[in-house]
Amino acid sequence: MSVLIVAGLDSSTGAGLARDLAVMAELGLQARIAATAVTAQDAAGGCLRHPVPGAMVAAQIRAAGPVRAAKLGMLADAEVVAAVAESLPPVPIVLDPVLATSAGVALIDAAGLAAMLARLFPLATLITPNLPEAARLTGLPEETAPDRLAAALVALGARAVLLKGGHGQGAEAVDWLFRPDAPALRLASPRKPGTTRGTGCTLASAIAGHLALGADLAVACAGAKAHLDGWL
Numbered sequence: 001m002s003v004l005i006v007a008g009l010d011s012s013t014g015a016g017l018a019r020d021l022a023v024m025a026e027l028g029l030q031a032r033i034a035a036t037a038v039t040a041q042d043a044a045g046g047c048l049r050h051p052v053p054g055a056m057v058a059a060q061i062r063a064a065g066p067v068r069a070a071k072l073g074m075l076a077d078a079e080v081v082a083a084v085a086e087s088l089p090p091v092p093i094v095l096d097p098v099l100a101t102s103a104g105v106a107l108i109d110a111a112g113l114a115a116m117l118a119r120l121f122p123l124a125t126l127i128t129p130n131l132p133e134a135a136r137l138t139g140l141p142e143e144t145a146p147d148r149l150a151a152a153l154v155a156l157g158a159r160a161v162l163l164k165g166g167h168g169q170g171a172e173a174v175d176w177l178f179r180p181d182a183p184a185l186r187l188a189s190p191r192k193p194g195t196t197r198g199t200g201c202t203l204a205s206a207i208a209g210h211l212a213l214g215a216d217l218a219v220a221c222a223g224a225k226a227h228l229d230g231w232l
């Protein structure tokens with residue numbers, strides 16, 4: 001059973017495709033990959049980016065053959081977004097709206113971001129923003145109540161939202177799952193000290209993996225959160 005990973009290659013292996021592949025191995029799933037960009041990332045937070053041409057991204061997705069779910073990470077620019085939107089298979093799609101590295105280097109440009117909202121939010125089964133990403137996407141402060149942030153993301157085209165609280169405060173990292181026609185679901189785990197790279201990639205990939213295995217959104221998110229907790 002295969003999951004399609006559409007993401008960027010982080011040369012330091014802390015995040016991106018290398019992390020996504022590790023999650024698939026941990027879940028006992030096969031992966032197919034479509035690399036959207038190559039990056040050179042160093043320990044000081046430096047990050048050079050080289051997007052893959054859209055036609056090549058589309059060719060990788062077509063070459064993947066049948067898959068049961070897809071995870072979308074770094075999308076780089078509007079050309080990549082268009083290629084992905086036009087070639088994705090009709091399977092559950094988890095979109096991690098990656099905007100920047102932890103060190104603050106942009107991983108998608110302004111036109112790419114607009115294209116992601118217009119073309120991929122409506123296609124995605126679930127989007128998985130953290131609080132800074134949700135704030136940037138909606139223009140609302142990070143302290144805004146989770147249900148209001150999620151409603152603003154739905155107004156931008158999202159179908160379901162996992163709002164991740166890892167960047168918040170408190171003894172627990174609290175994520176909220178918002179779906180149409182279901183009450184909000186609170187998912188909490190003990191907050192781990194420090195910051196680890198690749199947590200967002202790990203969670204989104206694990207959700208896609210659980211969806212591929214047949215879980216519904218709530219079970220997939222809870223299973224992925226437990227997986228992330230175990231890894232951390």
Ligand code: PLP
Nearest residue numbers: 008010015016074101102197198
């Ligand atoms: N580099 C790539 C290619 C990524 O896909 C991501 C996140 O998805 C990052 C860097 C950022 O990772 P972190 O926030 O862990 O620095």
